[in-house]
Amino acid sequence: MARAVVGMGVMLAAGAANAANFPEVEPNDNKSQANFVTMAPGDTISGATSGNSTTTPGAGSADYFRIKTVAQPLGIYRYRLNFSPTNLTYQARGLSQTSGNGEPGVINPSSDATLQGSFNDSTTGTRLLQWYGFGKQEELYVAATALGGNSGAYVGTLTRQAVTPTVVTTSVPEGQITITTSLATGTPFTDMWIYDANFNPIPGFGNNDPVPAITPAATLTRIFTPGTYYVVMSREFLRNDQAAAADENFGSNRADFPNIVLSDNSLSAARTFGVTFTTQLNSVSATQATNSPFDVAFFRFTVAPNVIPTNPTITASFTPNNGSPGEFFAINATVVAGANPSTLGNHVVTADFTSIGGGIVTLNDNGGNLSFTAPAVAIPSAAPGTYTIPVRVTESVAPNRVGTANVQLTVITPNADCFGAIDLASFGPLPSLTTPQSTSVARPSPSPALPGLAIANRVLFYSITPSECGVYTFETCSATTGTTVGDTILSIYSGICGALQQEGIDDDACGSRSRLSVALQSGQTYFLAVSTFNNANVIPGADLYQIRTSFQPAASVIPPTPAPLGTTNEIEPNNSKAQATPVAFMSGNRIAGVSAGDDRFGCDLLSPDYFLLSAPQTPGITRYRVAIETPTGLHGMSLRGLFQSGGEPAVGSDFGIQFSLSGTTPRDFVQWYGLGTGQRDMYLAIAGLGAENIAPYSLLMSTETVTPTTPFASVPAGELTLTTNGQNTPQNTDTGLLVYDSNFNAIAGFVNDDDPADPFNGTSTLTRTFGPGTYYIGVGDYRTGNNIPAPTDDGWQLGELADFANIAFNSSADTSVPVSVRLNWSGGTQFALLNKLTPYEIKWVTLVVTPAQGQPCNNADIANTDGDPGFDGVVDNGDFGLFFQAFFSDPSDPLHLLADIANTDGDPGADGVVDNGDFGLFFQAFFTPCP
DSSP, X not given: OHHHHHHHHHHHHHHSTTOOEEEOOSOOXXXXXXXXXXXXTTOXXXXXXXXXXXXXXXXXXXXXXXXXXXXXXXXXXXXXXXXXXXXXXXXXXXXXXXXXXXXXXXXXXTOOEEEEEOEEETTTTEEEEEEEEOSSOOEEEEEEEOOTTOOEEEEEEEEXXXXXXXXXXXXXXXXEEEEEEEESSSOOOOEEEEEOTTSOEEEEEEESSBSSOSOSSOEEXXXXXXXXXXXXXXXXXXXXXXXXXXXXXXXXXXXXSSSOBEEXXXXXXXXXXXXXXXXXXXXXXXXXXXXXXXXXXXEEEEEEOOOSOOOOEEEEEEESSEEOTTOEEEEEEEEEOOTTTTOTTOEEEEEEOXXXXXXXXXXXXXXXXXXXXXXXXXXXXXXXXXXXXXXXXXXXXXXXXXXXXXEEEEEOOGGGSGGGOEEGGGGOSSSEEOOOEEGGGSOSSOSSOOTTOTTEEEEEEEEEOOSSOEEEEEEOOTTTSOOOOSSEEEEEEEEEXXXXXXXXXXXXXXXXXXXXXXXXXTXXXXXXXXXXXXXXXXXXXXXXXXXXXXXXXXXXXXXXXXXXXTEEEOOSOOOSGGGOEEEEOOTTOEEEEEOOOOOOSSOGGGOOEEEEEEEOOOSSEEEEEEEEEESSSSEEEEEEEEEEETTEEOTXXXXXXXXXXXXXXXXXXXXXXXXXXXXXXXXXXXXXXXXXXXXXXXXXXEXXXXXXXXXXXXEESEEEEEEOSOOSSSSOOOEEEEEEOXXXXXXXXXXXXXXXXXXXXXXXXXXXXXXXXXXXXXXXXXXXXXXXXXXXXXXXXXXXEOSSSSEEXXXXXXXXXXXXXXXXXXXXXXXXXXXXOSTTOOEEEEEEEEOOOSOOSSTTOOBOTTSOBSOOSOOSHHHHHHHHHHHTSOTTSGGGGGGOOBOTTSOBSOOSOOSHHHHHHHHHHHTSOOO
């Protein structure tokens, strides 16, 4: 490819007077190999490309150039690279940046990210890249790429045009200046940076999305000293080499080099940019019209020395800015001194709480008379609501100039905290209804976070101390309450405030609202939390909680009848994992007992029954299933495991990882998979679905051998990626991936629930280095797991875990769900079309990884000297032994297809069938010497 490009470059140079052509020189596959060129207007770069990768070298890569412009007198210059043909694409490349949410930006120095994608300019018949410089020999990385099957030669011509900034004719006084931007039409998504008189960006003086995000228009407030400055702005995605400021809510990609400015917004419609400068003394505005893609507007403004006396100004905040009466909070204030003359050193700061029953609090000077705090102050007694608290700074000597600020303080109800929980007994005998309460009187998020309820917001607390053991039902269902919140969660806890333990939770029992039934022990206090689902906002008209509480007493229990042969009876007490009745798992045998509820705290008639089911190691993969044989519809089972947080298992926890459902086929069953070199153990709990249920139960155990499919051809050892993203379905399935070695043992770190690059998509992606050997892949929908905790590159760190090794499980009862898997490696892609057909099913496939060596010397070279799969360049007894082992193996054995080296006629090429054609070709090749 390089020879053809050089020839084209010579022709172009000969045809363009006083202009130079810079043809590409391979390799130029990335920034470190980029062709470095210094270009003047009229100069060209040229080359040919058939790839688009910015990470993988070789024929499939982009062509990189590092362009440097020639020096010019200090000023503003617009540079354009016009490329042809237009069926290729071109990019300005830079660095990625991590920032947002009020944190300073961090530019990633070794990254490679898109700064600008080329625009198809119909007026010139070219594809356009555009940037701005200041005559300082700016530099920029440019890449040429082939997409959509297009490839070929390209030429890019550089042009330069001087730019005249819009002059803001009225100066603004020094001190604090707020600069706001606007667009005359459309949503004002703007981005800006402030430059000094020498066209140097001022660190931290930039903004795209303000914090807090009150507007999409770029806005910043800074202290300016006298001088000349420039506002540089565009419609979104202004790029330079500066890290985002701390009050920036969105940090876009950045340039590798200084003195360069560009925009990645290619909208070509005419637009008018506006900028306004607001001070204590005046407000000044200016506009500039643009009409081309990637245009950047430049405004020059002057900050004049301030000779007019100004008041001090103040900003203040409360931490936290919400709390119940009697709770303590901190007050912090920052003063900007007045000027002409300065008020520095003469400030008194007060906060006025008289509107909510408090007094006037004087803040303490923390030094320098510009930073003030008050000792911890208790929130005065006030009805829940949001109040405006005046904060005042006064100059303590003549002329006593004053500055004020209004700060919002939200007073919340006491039961927004566990310690202020309202006793449900205060609402009368059961069944009862609580008084409706608005989510506006709750904290936006629980503090501290509630155990097992990371998705809760706007939480209110209630307490209940049962006088009688039985099943208590709490609900927010619209048919029985006045709840108007659209999506609620109910969760109940034992323990004490500050050390709660979740004992039950419901989200969507009645539509998007909740109904929670739980057996409670008499004389013990529990805490009930009602919350919104993952939504901290108050929605007017849909902000009320009201809870209905009802009760069913415990009933007498009929003792179980003597167990028939092959049945294991429960052994009481067995109300927890620690007390679980041991059961040897044997297909066809039964488990028997009595359980009318799911109380684990001593309400004996309502306790669940726990069993520890143990099965010995068996070859391959075994599906274990327990089904409720009698009675049906009156009990529920769950497989019990652990929960994890941040990839760390909560040792000693008890978490439901799968629940039986009456709507499945067959109904009322749970199942899991056993595999690996060791005993297979699993905890199972069964509980009655109501206090009225007093019937004994019988559970039937069964097993089934699972044979993994072999959808993948063998691949060489190295880095492989397994992903369920892009399943060619209307919506990607939320999946989990598990990887096992040749002995069916789980491999540490080889699990994935959510793609780390896109965790909200729900699909799974696992990239690991695979050595030679046979692997088994398990894939299921939400949630699929084993005993391996989430690795650091898993986008979901809260998944359930099995207590023991050699176990795999799926928690979803969904059926007919696509769970297809794509295998990517350096040599290509394979696709396994998989469908989960039954509840709690995991699909298992085999993957054979061969040694990563050179090419086989002939068709008989299928093994190494030891007879292990993978060519070694020599045909010997190792190949002979492996071929016959594979040829006569069971067709379901993955090894069998290693003998598939020919078609039926004996011509080289696998045809999916092992027959005499393979036999003949092997011996023909075996007795043919390798070259």
